[in-house]
Amino acid sequence: MGQSGWPAVGAAELEAHVERNREERHVAALLFALMVGSRSGLTRLMEQCGVEDAGRKSENARLFYEYTFLRDWWHGLDNDSKHSGICDLLGRLAEDDDEREAVSWLGGQAAPEPFNRLFSTRPSKTSIESPARWSTSLIEGLGSESLRRPALLLAWMFRIKPDIVVLLPDGEVVSFEAKLDSDEDVYRSHVVGADSIRQIDLQKRMFKLLLGVTGLHSVLLCRPSGTVSARPRIDWPSAFDCFSADERALVEPHARADVLST
Numbered sequence: 031m032g033q034s035g036w037p038a039v040g041a042a043e044l045e046a047h048v049e050r051n052r053e054e055r056h057v058a059a060l061l062f063a064l065m066v067g068s069r070s071g072l073t074r075l076m077e078q079c080g081v082e083d084a085g086r087k088s089e090n091a092r093l094f095y096e097y098t099f100l101r102d103w104w105h106g107l108d109n110d111s112k113h114s115g116i117c118d119l120l121g122r123l124a125e126d127d128d129e130r131e132a133v134s135w136l137g138g139q140a141a142p143e144p145f146n147r148l149f150s151t152r153p154s155k156t157s158i159e160s161p162a163r164w165s166t167s168l169i170e171g172l173g174s175e176s177l178r179r180p181a182l183l184l185a186w187m188f189r190i191k192p193d194i195v196v197l198l199p200d201g202e203v204v205s206f207e208a209k210l211d212s213d214e215d216v217y218r219s220h221v222v223g224a225d226s227i228r229q230i231d232l233q234k235r236m237f238k239l240l241l242g243v244t245g246l247h248s249v250l251l252c253r254p255s256g257t258v259s260a261r262p263r264i265d266w267p268s269a270f271d272c273f274s275a276d277e278r279a280l281v282e283p284h285a286r287a288d289v290l291s292t
Contacts, residue, residue, distance in 0.1 A: 049286050054210035055096075057266065057289050058193045058251070060281040061208075062095045064273045065194070071273035076196070078264055078272065079204050079247045087198040097195040097205070099241065100188050104160050112158040113140050116184070119161075122239050123180035132176035148172065149181065162188035170221050178221045186217050187236040190229070193251070202245035205233055209252045210266075210289070253288060267291050 065072045069088050076084035076091075107115055117137045124130045139145045146153030149164040164185040172178050194206040207214070207230055215229040230248050237243040250263040266289040270278055282290060 048284065051286060052211050054208040054212070054251075055193065057210060057285055058206070058208040059095065060285055061251070061266075061269055062093065062194050064270070064277055064281065065196070066093055068273055068277050071277060072196075074272035075264075075269060076198075076204060078268065079249050080262075081198065081202065081204065081247065087200075087202065090199050092197040094195045094197070096191040096193060098191050100236070101160065101162055104162075104188075109142065109157055110140070113137075113145065116158070116161065119184055119240055120177075120180045123183050123235075125179075126176075128176040129180055132174045133180065135174065136177065149185075160188060161185045164188075166219065170219060182219055182221050183232075183235065186227075186232055187240060190232060190236065192233050198245075200245065201243060202247075203237060203243045204247040204249065205237065206249050206251050207233065209250060211253075214250070 065075065072091065072093075073085045073088040076088050081087060104112065104115070114137075117133055120133045120136065121130065124133050136145075136148075139148070142158050143153055143155045146159045149161070149168055150159050151165050151168065153159070161181075161184045164181070166182065166185065169178055169182045169185060172181065192205045193208040196204040196206075198204065216226045217229070217232060218226040230250065234246060234248055237246050237248075248262065251269060252263055252265055254265040254267065270281075270290050278290065
């Protein structure tokens with residue numbers, strides 16, 4: 031290391047990055063690779079998540095890394111379908127008659143530019159913009175107060191990406207949120223009331239209210255000594271222990287020791 035603390039250029043310092051790596055997506059990617067490559071290991075992991083008949087279900091599982099269903103679905107729609115799709119999703123998030131009436135009003139605002147001006151600081155004149163690009167400050171200042179809460183929830187839901195999602199037969203879903211040295215993200219705004227919304231709670235609402243998932247297992251992947259919130263959780267060593275020693279050996283050179291063993 032030089033006097034500034036910056037490492038000298040060389041393979042030794044780069045090799046040491048394995049133990050310094052704080053990126054949970056890196057560890058999640060290693061676990062995902064094992065899940066895709068070993069159905070027996072996936073079965074044991076699903077059993078830890080509370081999935082019944084995990085062996086049969088794991089044989090027909092489909093796995094996704096950084097799950098972005100809403101954005102991918104949106105990308106394939108034409109303009110008219112984008113407008114009606116937004117209104118449909120907002121209607122699923124509406125909780126009372128005032129919010130449903132506000133969503134119904136929005137259904138009559140189909141022209142791209144005036145519609146986008148409600149939510150975007152740089153409104154497109156030609157196409158309805160994705161809720162992933164909506165401005166939080168504009169939503170919080172909407173003239174229709176009853177539209178604010180569902181619109182903000184929808185914008186947040188378009189931005190989130192559960193780290194690993196396993197789609198099982200019969201509509202059952204296991205969703206993993208990976209944390210290493212950090213706690214869950216928290217979404218805050220006066221629009222949603224005094225209570226903030228934690229990351230996994232937002233994901234649950236997305237799966238249940240927008241995607242219609244009824245059999246949902248939301249699991250936090252974390253370090254055994256982590257300070258993450260009390261939730262259904264599996265620590266990293268227990269998750270990797272679902273796989274054989276030979277399988278774990280494939281990822282050991284690429285992961286911090288404290289995520290592979292206690």
